Amino acid sequence: MTNKFQTPVFFQHKLPLLSEIKSLPSMRTVDDLVLVYDRKLEKLNPFKLWKEQFSTRYPVNAGEELKSLSEFSEHMNKLSELTKGCSPRRLGVIAVGGTSVGDFAGFVASVLKRGVNLVHIPTTWGAALDSAIVGNTSLNVGSLKNHIGTFYPANGVYIVSLLLSSAPPKNVASASVEVMKMGLVAGGALFEKLGRSTLEGVHLLWDCIPDVVAAKQAVVGEDPFDTNGKRQLLNLGHTFGHVVEDYFNWSHGVSVGFGIRFMLEWSVQRGFMHETKKSEILKIAERLWPKEINEKHKAMPKKELIARLILDKKSEGEGSIHFIFMRSPGELMREQVKILNLVDEAHRQGWVK
Amino acid sequence: MTNKFQTPVFFQHKLPLLSEIKSLPSMRTVDDLVLVYDRKLEKLNPFKLWKEQFSTRYPVNAGEELKSLSEFSEHMNKLSELTKGCSPRRLGVIAVGGTSVGDFAGFVASVLKRGVNLVHIPTTWGAALDSAIVGNTSLNVGSLKNHIGTFYPANGVYIVSLLLSSAPPKNVASASVEVMKMGLVAGGALFEKLGRSTLEGVHLLWDCIPDVVAAKQAVVGEDPFDTNGKRQLLNLGHTFGHVVEDYFNWSHGVSVGFGIRFMLEWSVQRGFMHETKKSEILKIAERLWPKEINEKHKAMPKKELIARLILDKKSEGEGSIHFIFMRSPGELMREQVKILNLVDEAHRQGWVK
Numbered sequence: 001m002t003n004k005f006q007t008p009v010f011f012q013h014k015l016p017l018l019s020e021i022k023s024l025p026s027m028r029t030v031d032d033l034v035l036v037y038d039r040k041l042e043k044l045n046p047f048k049l050w051k052e053q054f055s056t057r058y059p060v061n062a063g064e065e066l067k068s069l070s071e072f073s074e075h076m077n078k079l080s081e082l083t084k085g086c087s088p089r090r091l092g093v094i095a096v097g098g099t100s101v102g103d104f105a106g107f108v109a110s111v112l113k114r115g116v117n118l119v120h121i122p123t124t125w126g127a128a129l130d131s132a133i134v135g136n137t138s139l140n141v142g143s144l145k146n147h148i149g150t151f152y153p154a155n156g157v158y159i160v161s162l163l164l165s166s167a168p169p170k171n172v173a174s175a176s177v178e179v180m181k182m183g184l185v186a187g188g189a190l191f192e193k194l195g196r197s198t199l200e201g202v203h204l205l206w207d208c209i210p211d212v213v214a215a216k217q218a219v220v221g222e223d224p225f226d227t228n229g230k231r232q233l234l235n236l237g238h239t240f241g242h243v244v245e246d247y248f249n250w251s252h253g254v255s256v257g258f259g260i261r262f263m264l265e266w267s268v269q270r271g272f273m274h275e276t277k278k279s280e281i282l283k284i285a286e287r288l289w290p291k292e293i294n295e296k297h298k299a300m301p302k303k304e305l306i307a308r309l310i311l312d313k314k315s316e317g318e319g320s321i322h323f324i325f326m327r328s329p330g331e332l333m334r335e336q337v338k339i340l341n342l343v344d345e346a347h348r349q350g351w352v353k
Numbered sequence: 354m355t356n357k358f359q360t361p362v363f364f365q366h367k368l369p370l371l372s373e374i375k376s377l378p379s380m381r382t383v384d385d386l387v388l389v390y391d392r393k394l395e396k397l398n399p400f401k402l403w404k405e406q407f408s409t410r411y412p413v414n415a416g417e418e419l420k421s422l423s424e425f426s427e428h429m430n431k432l433s434e435l436t437k438g439c440s441p442r443r444l445g446v447i448a449v450g451g452t453s454v455g456d457f458a459g460f461v462a463s464v465l466k467r468g469v470n471l472v473h474i475p476t477t478w479g480a481a482l483d484s485a486i487v488g489n490t491s492l493n494v495g496s497l498k499n500h501i502g503t504f505y506p507a508n509g510v511y512i513v514s515l516l517l518s519s520a521p522p523k524n525v526a527s528a529s530v531e532v533m534k535m536g537l538v539a540g541g542a543l544f545e546k547l548g549r550s551t552l553e554g555v556h557l558l559w560d561c562i563p564d565v566v567a568a569k570q571a572v573v574g575e576d577p578f579d580t581n582g583k584r585q586l587l588n589l590g591h592t593f594g595h596v597v598e599d600y601f602n603w604s605h606g607v608s609v610g611f612g613i614r615f616m617l618e619w620s621v622q623r624g625f626m627h628e629t630k631k632s633e634i635l636k637i638a639e640r641l642w643p644k645e646i647n648e649k650h651k652a653m654p655k656k657e658l659i660a661r662l663i664l665d666k667k668s669e670g671e672g673s674i675h676f677i678f679m680r681s682p683g684e685l686m687r688e689q690v691k692i693l694n695l696v697d698e699a700h701r702q703g704w705v706k
Contacts, residue, residue, distance in 0.1 A: 070426045076501060077422075080494040085664070089580070111464070111501040114489065114579065136467065141433040148429060148464040150503065225468065227442070311438070 025121075025158050032086040034079065036105040038062040038097035038123065046162060047096075054094070056082050062097050066104045067140045069148065079108060083116075092117035092155070096163075098124035099131040103149070106137030110152035118154045123163045125175030125205060126252075129182075132157050133216050134234070135224070151225050159209060165202070172202050173290040174253025179208050180285050181236055181260060186215035187330015195284050204288065233332050236324045237263050240346070243308040247300050257293035260285065266345050267325045277328055299353035305346055309339045385439040387432065389458040391415040391450035391476060399515060400449075407447070409435050415450050419457045420493045422501065432461060445470035445508070449516075451477035452484040456502070459490030463505035471507045476516045478528030478558060479605075482535075485510050486569050487587070488577070504578050512562065518555070525555050526643040527606025532561050533638050534589055534613060539568035540683015548637050557641065586685050589677045590616050593699070596661045600653050610646035613638065619698050620678045630681055652706035658699055662692045 035054040039061055041047045051057060058079060060066050083091055093116060095105030102120050109118035120132035138149030183191040190211045199207050216234070223230035241259025245252055264281060267273040286294045309321055323337045346352050388407040392414055394400045404410060411432060413419050436444055446469060448458030455473050462471035473485035491502030536544040543564045552560050569587070576583035594612025598605055617634060620626040639647045662674055676690045699705050 069429055073422045073426060076494055080497055080500050084497060084500070111503060113500065114491070114502045114504055138467070141429055144433055144437060147433050147437070147466065149467045150464060151467055 025160070032056075032083070032091045033094055034058060034083060034092070035094045035096065036060060036101065036108065037095070038101050041096060041123065041163075044163075044166065058082065060097070060101060060104065062100050064100060064140060064145075066100050067138065067146075069139045069141045072139060075104075076108070076112075079112065083112065086113075088113035088116050092119060094119045094121065095132075096121040096123060097127070098122065099127045102127050102131045103136070103138045103146075106152055106154070107139055107149060110137050110150040115152070118152065119156045119158065120154045121158045121160055121163065124167050125164065125171050126178070128159055128164055128209065129175055129178045129205075129212055130216070133213055134220050134231075153220075153224070161206075169201075170251065172205060174251055175205055176201070177253040177257045177260075177289045177293070179205065179212055180288050181234075181256060182212045182215050183284075184260065184281070184326060184329050185219065185233055185236055185332065186211075187328065190215055191284075191329040194288065197288075200288075229334055232322065232334055233324060236260065236326070236332060239309075239312060239321060239323050240342075242312065243305060244297075244300075244351075246308055247304055248298060254290055254293055257285070257289050258297060261293065262346070262349060262351070263324065263326060265349055266323075267327070269345065269348070270325060272325050272327050272333070281329065297351065299351055302343060302347075302352050305343055305352060306339060309342060385409075385436070385444045386447055387411060387436060387445070388447045388449065389413060389454065389461070390448070391454050394449060394476065394516075397516075397519065411435065413450070413454060413457065415453050417453060417493060417498075419453050420491065420499075422492045422494045425492060428457075429461070429465075432465065436465065439466075441466035441469050445472060447472045447474065448485075449474040449476060450480070451475065452480045455480050455484045456489070456491045456499075459505055459507070460492055460502060463490050463503040468505070471505065472509045472511065473507045474511045474513055474516065477520050478517065478524050479531070481512055481517055481562065482528055482531045482558075482565055483569070486566055487573050487584075506573075506577070514559075522554075523604065525558060527604055528558055529554070530606040530610045530613075530642045530646070532558065532565055533641050534587075534609060535565045535568050536637075537613070537634070537679060537682050538572065538586055538589055538685065539564075540681065543568055544637075544682040547641065550641075553641075582687055585675065585687055586677060589613065589679070589685060592662075592665060592674060592676050593695075595665065596658060597650075597653075597704075599661055600657055601651060607643055607646055610638070610642050611650060614646065615699070615702060615704070616677065616679060618702055619676075620680070622698065622701070623678060625678050625680050625686070634682065650704065652704055655696060655700075655705050658696055658705060659692060662695060 033054055033056065035051055035057045037051065037057070037059055039059040042059070060075075065071065091113065093105050093109040093112070095102050095109075095118065097105075102122060106118060106120070109116050120127070122128040122132040132154065135151055135153030136146075136149060137152050138146035141147040180194065183194040190208070193208065193211065197204060197207065219230055219234055222228070226232070237256045237259030239259065240262040241252075241256040244250060244258050245255035248255075250258075261282070264273070264278045268275055268278050312321055319340070320336050320338050321342065322334055323342065325333045325335060327333070343352065386407055386409065388404055388410045390404065390410070390412055392412040395412070418424065444466065446458050446462040446465070448455050448462075448471065450458075455475060459471060459473070462469050473480070475481040475485040485507065488504055488506030489499075489502060490505050491499035494500040533547065536547040543561070546561065546564065550557060550560065572583055572587055575581070579585070590609045590612030592612065593615040594605075594609040597603060597611050598608035601608075603611075614635070617626070617631045621628055621631050665674055672693070673689050673691050674695065675687055676695065678686045678688060680686070696705065
């Protein structure tokens with residue numbers, strides 16, 4: 001395989017390579033690179049110039065609609081027409097955008113000619129800290145989010161400060177929850193760094209991104225195809241987080257933050273963690289993540305909670321679900337719990353009215 | 354992962370497990386097995402009874418239309434609805450049918466919830482000797498055959514004599530070309546066995562299937578994602594075979610047979626192989642494969658040949674293509690050749706008018 005990229009390229013099923021650079025990477029203009037990018041980026045002059053080096057370009061409208069399976073056939077018809085003469089080994093998809101663009105373009109790369117090269121250039125913090133790194137790709141089937149997809153790590157990931165610095169503040173707030181979550185998943189040096197840090201917002205993110213990415217790569221590297229439970233640990237705070245995200249329509253970051261609070265309280269209640277350890281963790285989290293996560297929360301009807309738990313993809317058969325508890329940062333346990341026990345705990349924590 | 358299958362099940366990215374049995378395997382009836390099957394099998398009474406053990410069944414119309422990407426969204430909507438509550442680790446797709454059913458169901462299994470268990474029960478010789486074994490899945494994008502797909506070896510493959518014995522004679526003839534091809538790819542004991550064999554037709558196939566499958570598994574096991582060229586050796590005879598298949602509308606088997614003859618002649622012409630070795634090989638092949646491959650062939654206009662070679666997916670950039678030559682059975686070389694040189698050779702062999 002000829003290396004068409006500026007950095008060493010590992011082909012699929014290797015961990016992605018991370019490069020941090022200030023401006024957009026120059027890439028040799030060859031016919032077999034397809035630039036799939038968020039159309040909104042055309043407003044950004046440096047991007048507008050940069051994209052000219054690619055002869056094959058495919059602008060998309062970012063958002064959940066892009067990931068709709070019903071639109072996929074039309075996208076793929078066009079993309080196949082653009083790439084039909086190319087050899088899969090020489091073909092590369094360069095995905096520039098947020099999570100929806102990366103999930104879509106990653107899925108395209110993973111199935112086009114049974115897999116071509118893939119490079120992510122994330123433009124949002126969510127993509128940079130998560131979707132571009134973990135090697136998942138996905139599409140939505142009707143209302144079923146991420147119901148189809150592949151495990152397909154990128155050959156390379158470029159973290160470009162020029163692009164990320166233009167990400168909206170809301171995005172930064174959500175990303176800080178992701179950083180906190182990874183501090184809890186990894187524990188050790190990353191958690192200590194967060195405890196010591198006096199940085200906030202985007203400064204904290206730039207300071208932590210190499211550590212967060214390394215921690216995440218360590219987890220997915222141990223479980224590339226989501227078969228041994230390790231990768232599931234990245235769902236810390238998500239079981240309950242998804243419920244409140246869906247019911248209250250809160251942002252993903254804020255919802256996961258509440259999910260982490262829920263998990264910490266329940267871990268204490270189950271006797272896995274000391275109250276003092278929980279307070280110590282919350283003190284760090286409360287400084288880092290959006291302030292609304294620290295405030296008193298709303299409640300929801302019991303039946304709405306139950307319905308959402310039963311439909312959760314982590315639900316295992318009738319009436320039980322996997323839940324991740326914590327002893328201390330870096331010490332997580334994935335347990336099968338009864339949905340009714342989770343509901344009782346939600347009641348105890350004032351989530352059920 | 355709970356083992357839901359009668360035989361030990363290896364999860365993805367392992368070589369498939371082969372079981373040869375006389376009748377259909379009994380499988381524990383659990384909610385999370387989805388039977389995807391060729392609707393025509395309902396005419397077969399033992400199958401009709403057997404399928405009743407599956408509560409989730411998805412009959413399909415076999416054929417290329419099944420693999421059309423434009424139909425995929427509708428299939429996936431239905432299949433997602435049938436399986437939405439299931440955990441991917443406990444979910445299995447059981448594919449019963451020929452190549453189109455296996456390619457389709459395999460692709461479904463490879464992307465549904467980012468990959469679920471997959472068992473192939475091939476009902477044609479082509480599927481049993483090839484598509485169910487090699488771990489490819491694919492769909493067609495418009496007229497571009499197999500333009501999207503994945504590498505997704507099955508957890509298990511059942512070779513069921515009850516089903517294969519009802520495959521049509523045409524199917525058997527094509528399969529004998531596949532057996533001959535694998536004798537040439539593998540060389541050694543398999544080639545010697547073919548040389549010694551006095552069996553014909555379906556008896557030859559039953560005698561050789563374990564050896565052919567083992568030889569094929571050895572090749573794909575060395576190159577699971579088609580990255581180092583080993584898997585390409587399975588395309589022996591296909592570069593030229595695809596051209597005549599497309600132009601003359603001959604069966605795949607007969608076309609590959611002519612492709613192998615073309616390859617043997619060219620290998621001698623290039624000095625890779627002795628004339629006597631070629632004659633020895635052809636003597637064996639002529640006994641095993643359909644007799645029409647031994648006869649004088651038609652010719653085609655030069656421009657029709659060139660157009661098809663340029664569109665070949667093995668074509669590498671302008672004007673050249675990968676071609677597999679042979680020194681002797683088991684000793685193959687994949688070389689980049691100029692399309693015009695291939696055309697000259699076709700002219701020399703009387704393929705161009």
